[in-house]
Every structure is written in C-alpha cells, then in structure tokens.
Amino acid sequence: THSTRPQRLLSAVQKNATRGDPSSVVKAIDQFCRQKEWAMNVGDEKGCILDLVVSEVNPTFVLELGTYCGYSTVRIARLLPPHAKVITLEFNPDFAAIAHQVIAWAGLEDKVHLIVGASGDWIPKMKEQFGLNSFDLVFLDHWKDRYLPDTKLMEECGLLRQGSILLADNVICPGAPDYLDYVRRSSQYESQYFKSHLEYTKVEDGLEKSIFLG
Ligand SMILES: Cc1cc(-c2n[nH]c(CCNC(=O)c3cc(-c4ccc(F)cc4)cc(O)c3O)n2)ccn1
Ligand SMILES: [Mg+2]
Secondary structure (H helix, E strand, C coil): CCCHHHHHHHHHHHHCCCCCCCCHHHHHHHHHHHHHCCCCCHHHHHHHHHHHHHHHCCCEEEEECCCCCCCHHHHHHHHCCCCEEEEEECCCHHHHHHHHHHHHHHCCCEEEEEEEHHHHHHHHHHHHHCCCCCCCEEEECCHHHHHHHHHHHHHHHHCEEEEEEEECCCHHHCHHHHHHHHHCCCCCCCEEEEEEEEECCCCEEEEEEEECCC
16 A cells, blocks of 8 residues: 555654654754655645744734644744644645644644645635634645635635735746736735745745735
C-alpha cells in the first residue's frame, strides 16, 4: 500500500518534532520539504514574513483559506494570544485529516477550528456559525482563482472591518493577477508587496498585504 505525500509529511513530524512544541513541528516540515519532498506549504522564507504580519496584527480572529497539511495554521496559531482563534478551511478531506493530526501534534487544537469544505459555501455562514463580527486577519492560500471572488464575498458578508488585514500567498506563483489588480487599484485597500520565493525554490513569489480601509 502506497502512502501519500501528506502522510509522509505527517510521519516526518511524528518522528522529528516534539509533541506540544509548535516550532519543532514547523522545523520538521521545512526539513522534510527541503531534504525529501517538495510540498505546497508557505515555507520558511515566506513563513517569516507571515510571522511578522501576525505578530504586528496580534489578531483575535484569523481566517485561513487553504489549510493543506496545517503548516501555516501552526505558524499562525503558535503566535496567538490565549483566547484567539484560527478558523481554517480545507477543501480536500484527505489533506484535512493530515492537518488535524499535525495541529494536534503541535498542541494547538484549542486555538484552531478546522473545517472541510469550500470557501464559497462557508464564508456566508461564518458569522452565524462562530458568533463573530469580523476577521482581524485573513490568510489567503487556497485556489488562486478564488482569491478575488472570496474577497468580494467577505466584503459583502460584512466580515471585514476598518483595519482588517488580508495577506495573500502565491500572488506571483502560481499567481492571482485579478486579485492583485483589484486590491492595488481599489481605494478601499492599501496594499504592499513582500517579494520572496516559491516555497523551497529559487522561483520568484511573494505575499501581498492589504489593509481594508472600510
Ligand atoms: C475553494 C477552496 C479551496 C481550498 C483549498 N484547500 N487547499 C487548497 C490548496 C491551495 N494551494 C495551492 O494550490 C498552492 C499551490 C502551489 C503550487 C503548486 C504547483 C506549482 F508548480 C507551484 C506552486 C503553491 C502554493 O503555495 C499553494 O498554496 N485550497 C479551501 C477552501 N475552498
Ligand atoms: Mg500557498
């Protein structure tokens, strides 16, 4: 029976990381992806930029679109204050099953709510499901052609408040050109590009940070 790459990534975490130590989980995944198999985690280089933004925003409510194996979920949740929460959406149930175990190994299950489903279906249900008004930080890391429609959907659902931060991965590779154009042109956003590289490679990529001005 053949294992999947997410399963092999989880095994590497269980072998090399210390239970309850989120930084050792992050390190184990980056080591696996650099030395063994590439995987679509935000990675260590862009991950440091993510850490900076999370620390600066110090969010109470975070929405992550695109969990994959939970690498960025762990990166974000490890920096949050005690009662803060990350709600993370994963479309693929097999990825979600792995992410759940990675997040548990890091000891962060109390800060994370993992949902299996599509962003377009779940964004309209966020307020009623979680009793929240708005997100302080949204990390867009899901299907690249959903960045723009989902941003408009979050605006329509009143999930963004003055000062909410959108941080988008992969705006160059694979790319989200319509999203970039929108947040850079719109008078409702103040945007900034953080040049970096596609995880574990020398290919250019970057993160776009956009402040919703309301
Ligand atoms: C609709 C909806 C969708 C989701 C959802 N859940 N999980 C995801 C994962 C999406 N991520 C990517 O596809 C991705 C790809 C690359 C990549 C791949 C191949 C290359 F050659 C180069 C780069 C690199 C990355 O950094 C990525 O993030 N989406 C969740 C909810 N609702
Ligand atoms: Mg990504």
